[in-house]
Amino acid sequence: MLPLLYAVWTAFHPAEFATRLELAAPLTLDNFRRAWLAAPFARYFFNTTLLVAMILAAQLLLATLAAYAFARYHFRGRNLAFALVLVQLMVMPDILLVENYKTMATVGLIDSLPAIGLPYFASAFAIFLLRQTFMSIPKELDDAARVEGASALQTLWRVYVPLAKPVYTAFALVSVSFHWNNFLWPLIVTNSVNARPLTVGLQIFSSVDQGIDWSIITAATLLSSAPLLIAFLLFQRQFVQSFMRAGIK
Amino acid sequence: MLLPALVLLLAFTHWPIVSTLVDSFFSTPKGARASVWVGLDNYAVMVADPVFWKAMRNNLWFAGVTIPLSISLALVMALWVNERMLGRAFLRMAYFTPTVLPMIAVANIWLFFYTPQYGLLEQISAALGLPSHNWLGSPSTALGAVTLVAVWKEAGFFMIFYLAALQSQNPSLREAAAIEGASRWTFFWRVQWPLLMPTTVFVLVNAFINGFRMVDHLFVLTRGGPDNASTLLLFYLYEVGFSFWDTAYAAAITVVLVSILVGMALLQFFVLDRKVHYQ
Numbered sequence: 001m002l003p004l005l006y007a008v009w010t011a012f013h014p015a016e017f018a019t020r021l022e023l024a025a026p027l028t029l030d031n032f033r034r035a036w037l038a039a040p041f042a043r044y045f046f047n048t049t050l051l052v053a054m055i056l057a058a059q060l061l062l063a064t065l066a067a068y069a070f071a072r073y074h075f076r077g078r079n080l081a082f083a084l085v086l087v088q089l090m091v092m093p094d095i096l097l098v099e100n101y102k103t104m105a106t107v108g109l110i111d112s113l114p115a116i117g118l119p120y121f122a123s124a125f126a127i128f129l130l131r132q133t134f135m136s137i138p139k140e141l142d143d144a145a146r147v148e149g150a151s152a153l154q155t156l157w158r159v160y161v162p163l164a165k166p167v168y169t170a171f172a173l174v175s176v177s178f179h180w181n182n183f184l185w186p187l188i189v190t191n192s193v194n195a196r197p198l199t200v201g202l203q204i205f206s207s208v209d210q211g212i213d214w215s216i217i218t219a220a221t222l223l224s225s226a227p228l229l230i231a232f233l234l235f236q237r238q239f240v241q242s243f244m245r246a247g248i249k
Numbered sequence: 250m251l252l253p254a255l256v257l258l259l260a261f262t263h264w265p266i267v268s269t270l271v272d273s274f275f276s277t278p279k280g281a282r283a284s285v286w287v288g289l290d291n292y293a294v295m296v297a298d299p300v301f302w303k304a305m306r307n308n309l310w311f312a313g314v315t316i317p318l319s320i321s322l323a324l325v326m327a328l329w330v331n332e333r334m335l336g337r338a339f340l341r342m343a344y345f346t347p348t349v350l351p352m353i354a355v356a357n358i359w360l361f362f363y364t365p366q367y368g369l370l371e372q373i374s375a376a377l378g379l380p381s382h383n384w385l386g387s388p389s390t391a392l393g394a395v396t397l398v399a400v401w402k403e404a405g406f407f408m409i410f411y412l413a414a415l416q417s418q419n420p421s422l423r424e425a426a427a428i429e430g431a432s433r434w435t436f437f438w439r440v441q442w443p444l445l446m447p448t449t450v451f452v453l454v455n456a457f458i459n460g461f462r463m464v465d466h467l468f469v470l471t472r473g474g475p476d477n478a479s480t481l482l483l484f485y486l487y488e489v490g491f492s493f494w495d496t497a498y499a500a501a502i503t504v505v506l507v508s509i510l511v512g513m514a515l516l517q518f519f520v521l522d523r524k525v526h527y528q
Contacts, residue, residue, distance in 0.1 A: 066254035073250075081255060088262045090458060090514040091507055095483065098490040098499045099265030099272075122257035181351035183465040184483075188491060199353045203468055218361065221354040232349045233342065 035220040040193050044201035044224070051113050051197055052179045056172055058121040066122075067130030068156050072142065082131075085124045093119035094185045104189055115189045116197065120179065126171050133164045173235075180228055198224040266507060272500035284497065291501035301502070303477045304485040307392055311481055312460030314396050319403035320452055324445075326404065327411030328437070347405040356469035359398050360385075363470070385471050388478035395479050398466050403459060407452045414448040415441070450517070457513050461506060482506055 035041070069075075070082055093100055100119055101110075109115040137160060145155040161168075183199040190196045196204075202224050205217075273291050278284040295301050330340050347355065363384040384394045418441065426436040464484040467473055473480035473488065480488075486506065490499035 062254040062257070065250040069250040081251065084255070084263065085258060087266075087511075088258055089454075090510045091262060091266065092458070092462065093261050093265075094462065095506055095510070096262070096265035096269065096503060097487065098496055098503060099269050100261055101490075102496075103260065103265070118257070119261035122254040122261075124258070127254060177349055181349075181353075183351070183353050183468070184487065187468075188487075199351050199465075202351070202357070203353050217357055221357045225350045225354045228349045228351075229346065232346075 032219045032223065035216045035223060039201060039205040039220065041198075041201070041220070041223060043193055044196060044198045045227075047113060047195060048180060048197040048199075051116055052176050054113065055117045055120050055179050056175050058117070059123045059126050059175060060168065060172070062122050063126035063130050064156065064161065066127045067134050068152075068160060070127070070131045071134035085127050088122075088124035089128070094182075097185060097188055100185075101188055110189055111191050111195050113195055116186045116195070119185070123175070126175070129167055129171055130164060133167045134160055137163055177228060177232075269500045269503045269507070272497055273504050275497055277495050277497040287497075291498050294498060295501055295505070300477050300480065300485065304480045304482050307478075307480055308461060308482045310392065311396050311399070312457070315399045315403060315460055315463075316453070316456040319400045320407055320449070320456055322400065322404040323407035323452070324411055327408045327415055328441075330408075331412060331415045347402045348409065352402060352463070352465035353469060355402060356398065356466035359394075359466070360469055363394055385479075386475055388475055391471050391475060391479040395466055395470055398470070399459075399463055402466075403456065403463075407456065410448055410452055411445065414445055418444055454514075454517055457517075458510065461509060 066085070070078065070085075104110050104115045104118075109118070141159050141163075142155055145159050150158065181199060182197075183203070186197050187200045187203070190200060193201075202220060205220060272284075274286060274288060275284040276287045276290070384390050422440055423436065426440060431439070461481075462483060464481055464487070467479065467481065467484045471479045473484050482502065483506065486499055486502045489495050489502060
């Protein structure tokens with residue numbers, strides 16, 4: 001907490017007070033204005049938001065379908081397929097960065113938002129969580145829906161998805177904060193402002209262009225973490241509760 | 250239904266693992282020279298590479314300190330904020346914040362702390378009349394400094410899981426313990442802790458993966474320096490692969506990293522899981 005308070009102090013005061021803690025120091029928003037102008041933050045914000053939304057949508061859709069298949073269908077090789085999914089829990093795409101970079105180069109996606117997102121679209125964690133939840137839903141509900149003439153997809157959408165809502169919320173929170181903050185993989189596959197997310201933009205900004213103007217750097221740091229921080233403060237209670245209900249414990 | 254997810258998993262997890270293994274037996278293609286079969290040469294280079302061993306030792310130290318320290322800290326914080334007390338909401342918030350901040354942003358702030366001459370640590374030690382010290386610039390403290398940042402970041406994250414688990418424990422357990430006259434320590438040790446075991450396993454697995462995955466702050470704080478004093482395996486892998494473009498050697502390092510993670514997964518699966526009492 002202390003580091004954050006210190007950052008807030010520095011960001012809201014003129015540069016000459018960055019290293020001197022005096023209560024009488026004048027407040028200013030100038031650092032934020034200068035930080036905002038010093039790097040294309042608007043573009044970075046747009047990229048990150050789009051990226052996070054894209055990844056979350058793909059993850060939820062793909063994981064829902066896969067989890068349903070694992071929970072309710074018996075097919076040959078099911079256990080093997082599930083084991084293959086679990087491998088990704090341990091070996092995340094960012095460990096395999098050299099190969100994944102080659103793949104992206106082969107399909108010509110380097111320096112684009114899809115290149116950052118694609119390796120994460122199929123989330124083993126989401127599939128695992130949803131499968132557990134779906135399996136705990138009574139089979140009778142499924143049968144009843146089928147008797148009413150609902151197709152598999154309709155049953156999934158009308159019965160399973162609504163009942164798993166807390167799990168979806170919990171996963172969404174984890175996923176959003178993970179990808180908002182993700183750094184190494186985006187750093188590797190992007191090389192221009194057009195595709196760079198906030199984290200990469202922030203790093204390049206604070207290391208190369210600026211020397212050490214702490215007021216601006218802390219202002220930029222706060223700018224890029226503010227949306228998540230605010231969202232988190234607003235939803236703190238729901239955050240903990242959805243974790244409890246989702247049974248991630 | 251399964252197909253889209255499985256295709257993506259194959260493309261970005263399984264295929265890369267296999268082709269990394271294959272690549273690690275070939276040389277890096279340079280200009281016109283295509284890559285050729287070199288057998289275990291890349292591994293021989295690795296065995297003889299002092300920087301690799303440095304990164305390995307650093308990483309084991311990093312994981313060895315981060316994992317137990319962040320988990321125990323998380324547990325203590327969770328037990329604490331689970332009690333009814335004044336300012337509980339504020340405290341919880343204070344613990345959570347490191348979790349939602351990007352590691353890169355966090356590192357920027359810590360860099361400010363560690364900076365020689367006018368960083369916060371310097372100012373404090375100057376006020377106490379202690380000699381000045383370059384925390385990130387000297388080989389003896391650089392690794393410790395980046396480890397501290399990791400613990401600070403991880404503990405808040407793990408606390409969320411402990412807090413969620415504690416809140417879902419039945420309150421009547423506490424009442425029963427109170428009637429039996431059990432001390433707080435006995436209650437924790439005999440009732441709460443066993444019930445938290447599944448959480449601990451979950452957190453432990455996460456802590457382990459992160460112990461070998463967390464490198465973001467190195468980019469801001471030390472870039473592995475000075476003299477590789479704070480390099481970790483994944484950061485070294487990044488340097489070999491993307492600064493030196495030695496993809497074959499990078500593949501060999503990846504194979505080692507993946508083996509560590511998979512080995513740990515198997516250990517967890519076969520050993521730890523049996524010792525856990527699920528509710």
